[in-house]
Amino acid sequence: MDDETAEIELLEQNLNKTRQISQRMTSILSSFDTRLVKLEKSILPLYNSTQVLTRRANNVESALQKIDEIASYHEGVAAEEALILRGPQPNQLSAYTEVLERMNVSVAFNSTDSRDKARLVESGAKKLIQLYTKLVAEGSSGVPPGGAEFTSVPFPASLMATLQPLVTFLRTLPLPATHPSHPAASGIQSALKDAQKGYGDMRGAWVRKCLETFGKRVVDRAETIDGVAAGTEVGKWTENMLSVADEEYNLLLDLAPLTTPAAISTTYATLISPLTNLFTSTLGSLGSLIKRNLNKNTFLALSAYSSLTPLQPRWNDIMSRRADRRENELKEGLHSIRASCLRSFPEFLADIRLAxxxxxxxxxxxxxxxxxxxxxxxxxxxxxxxxxxxxxxxxxxxxxxxxxxxxxxxxxxxxxxxxxxxxxxxxxxxxxxxxxxxxxxxxxxxxxxxxxxxxxxxxxxxxxxxxxxxxxxxxxxxxxxxxxxxxxxxxxxxxxxxxxxxxxxxxxxxxxxxxxxxxxxxxxxxxxxxxxxxxxxxxxxxxxxxxxxxxxxxxxxxxxxxxxxxxxxxxxxxxxxxxxxxxxxxxxxxxxxxxxxxxxxxxxxxxxxxxxxxxxxxxxxxxxxxxxx
The missing domain is CATH 1.20.1280.170 (Exocyst complex component Exo70)
Structure with a gap:
């Protein structure tokens, strides 16, 4: 019992000590809390002032950055505008098209200055179209081929190297069919139509110039050489014309800015119009020659008819179907020549009887x-x-x-x-x-x-x-x-x-x-x-x-x-x-x-x-x- 009593007393002493320590700790913490409250009351105004100053500093920095961005943007726009207005340079075509492409994207996303940019896009597109027309004109000029044998003149490879990327970009320009809300679409489409028509006119005039000399030679030789050989030359010349027209059609598919079937057929019809006119006039001259002296030129008529008849399917495809034309000059020419052939048989017999x-x-x-x-x-x-x-x-x-x-x-x-x-x-x-x-x-x-x-x-x-x-x-x-x-x-x-x-x-x-x-x-x-x-x-x-x-x-x-x-x-x-x-x-x-x-x-x-x-x-x-x- 004594031992237990002693332990209890010891525990009570320890408990008292613990209670004393707790009281002192509570007193210290209460004092610390009071001091913290006082400190907070003292620091809070300074903290609030510091926040305002920090926010103001951030706003000033943001404003300065925005000012720099605006100044830089206007400098870039001015430079791009100057580049567009100056027009594409031979060695800067890719840079020129990149600027136009960026402006076109801005217009598409309706930026605040989209109308101004649209005008620049239209102006730049028209300058590219002018370059396109200039290159086509260079490739459609010069001295036509001569000599006894026909030789075609392909489009210069050096110009093709410039034209192909240019045509590729022109085909991406906004048009009413693809960008109905684009402010520059209609103007660009009108310029492209004019350029494509000009392409047909220039290429048509050039290929006629290349074939005209040989057509005149065929007519001139028809009066001096054997009729069968002359008729064969007529067929060969016509076959060369069809080959040239076929080559021009393939070139048109490569170089036409507007690639819709209607645009291609219309341009091709414009292109081959000088060729069909040349064919009609050449065959008309031969027909007049045959009719002036049918007995002498009977075999010219028969040989020409024999040489031209197999070409009718190619003519139908190359000169009529592709251009969506109803006219068929070869068919009409064959009718005229055949009429002379039909006349020649009874007239030949009549001449023998008359003799x-x-x-x-x-x-x-x-x-x-x-x-x-x-x-x-x-x-x-x-x-x-x-x-x-x-x-x-x-x-x-x-x-x-x-x-x-x-x-x-x-x-x-x-x-x-x-x-x-x-x-x-x-x-x-x-x-x-x-x-x-x-x-x-x-x-x-x-x-x-x-x-x-x-x-x-x-x-x-x-x-x-x-x-x-x-x-x-x-x-x-x-x-x-x-x-x-x-x-x-x-x-x-x-x-x-x-x-x-x-x-x-x-x-x-x-x-x-x-x-x-x-x-x-x-x-x-x-x-x-x-x-x-x-x-x-x-x-x-x-x-x-x-x-x-x-x-x-x-x-x-x-x-x-x-x-x-x-x-x-x-x-x-x-x-x-x-x-x-x-x-x-x-x-x-x-x-x-x-x-x-x-x-x-x-x-x-x-x-x-x-x-x-x-x-x-x-x-x-x-x-x-x-x-x-």
Whole structure:
């Protein structure tokens, strides 16, 4: 118990001490709190004053920064405005477009000075558009290409390097369709439309200038070179025009600021207008040339028609569809040329028939002009076979025989194909030529010369188009045409022998009067006629352009005359019809053979000269010609 009491007393003592300490701590804290309250009351005014001063200092600093920013902004705007008003420089194009782009963004976000900036954007855009027009003008000027072969002039690569980034930026400018509320959109669109129209005008004038020289050359050469070659050149020139137009269309797609389909087609139509005008005038000049002398220029028309027809699909695409045009100048030109082609066929036949009337004066024994022209005509047709056959089919089978009772338009095109109608036409050409030759040979007052004329011409016609053709003429000649040529050649050769050598043979025919005087008269008559034949062949050459034919005729003439002469001499030498047979037998058969072969010797030349009257053929003339003995 004592121990517990002692512990309790100890605890009470400690508790008292703790209470005393707590009281002292409470007293100290109360005193400290009182002092803090006093301190707070003393510091609070100073704190409030310090806050005001700090806020004022911050406001002053912010104001100074804002003033600096405004001053700097106005300096930048002034510099940018000066840059825009000065216009783009070749080496500062990117800086210029960046300034415009920033201003355009400010306008788009409706900044306080957006209207002023919009005016600057419009002004800058127009200066860029002026630069665009200037560069296009530089690339569309200079000396056009010349020479015999066409060469295109591509847009300069150095200008393209500047134009391409410029066009890329122009395509980003605000337009009413994309920025309806932009103050400068309508003005910029108007300037771009003018620039794009100017592009079409400048490029169109330039490409016409490049093609015009070659078009004039085509027209000039058409009067001097072969018609087929001239027509081919017309097609080549037109093909070059289409290639140039195609290149210009692709260039337009690269360089057009306005890229809507309507804007592209409108600009392209403006661009190709000078080309279509040039094509129309060039083809018009060729058409006038053809119509002035259709017979001479028939193959120019056929060749041009053949060369231009395959280009129609390209023309439809490049010159009509892309430009959204209804006009088709090539189609109209082909109609005009085809009309000339259709006229040429009946007119050619009519000229052949007219030549057969012999109104050109006395006919010689050489080649007639219409024979040569017929051969040339037939030789050229294979080169324009498709065009000729198509035109003939359009004209109608047989409708070229105008004036011979043919009913125009009654033949159905489906009844024959192009190959057949072409063979029908060439048959009529051959037939008309042969008929005219027959008529002229019969109207000759000297049948022997008429026979030589007929043989020369029929042989020439047959050789050139059938035996040794220089082109594929036999392919356009039907079997009846070939048989017609062969048959008339045989007939002409028989007529030639009959007119020139039959009188000789008739003198050697035995008659009832077999007296010496009759034999003398026969020999005299034979050699007199032989002299006439010799004189005739001195000036009337036979088959001058056919050495093989001359050799064949020479052999046949010898076989016709010499054996009969030999037999007649053998029959009468034994009868001693004369004491001096050499007086009547002026030449032995061997010399007669040599003489006849001499008729067909010598170099080939042109047609024989016009035959003079027989009474003017003297021995002196024969000796001068090398035929005397």
């Amino acid at each position: 057969g009337l012999g109104k050109g004066g006395e006919v010689g024994t050489g080649l007639a002009d219409f024979t040569i022209s017929t051969v040339q005509y037939l030789e050229r047709i294979p080169a324009v076979q498709d065009a000729a056959a198509s035109a003939l089919l359009t004209l109608g089978d047989g409708n070229w025989k105008m004036g011979e009772g043919t009913q125009i338009g009654k033949t159905k095109a489906a009844e024959v194909d192009e190959q057949t109608v072409l063979q029908h036409f060439t048959h009529d050409v051959v037939s008309a030529t042969v008929q005219s030759l027959l008529t002229l040979s019969r109207t000759n007052k000297r049948p022997a010369f008429g026979a030589i004329f007929l043989l020369n011409n029929v042989s020439y016609l047959r050789t050139q188009v059938l035996v040794r053709p220089r082109t594929d003429v036999p392919a356009i000649l039907s079997r009846p045409s070939q048989e017609l040529l062969n048959s008339n050649f045989r007939t002409a050769k028989a007529g030639y022998f009959d007119a020139n050598f039959s009188p000789l043979l008739q003198t050697l025919v035995d008659e009832k009067d077999k007296g010496k005087s009759a034999v003398k008269e026969k020999f005299t008559r034979f050699f007199d006629l032989l002299d006439e034949v010799t004189e005739r062949h001195a000036v009337a050459r036979v088959l001058t352009d056919d050495p093989d034919g001359r050799a064949t005729v020479a052999d046949e003439a010898v076989k016709l005359v010499v054996p009969s002469l030999q037999r007649f001499i053998q029959r009468n030498l034994g009868k001693e019809f004369s004491k001096n047979p050499q007086k009547y037998i002026k030449m032995p058969p061997e010399e007669v053979e040599a003489l006849i072969k001499g008729f067909y010797s010598g170099g080939s030349g042109g047609s024989a000269p016009t035959v003079p009257a027989p009474e003017k053929m003297t021995n002196t003339l024969l000796q001068q010609a090398g035929w005397g003995w």
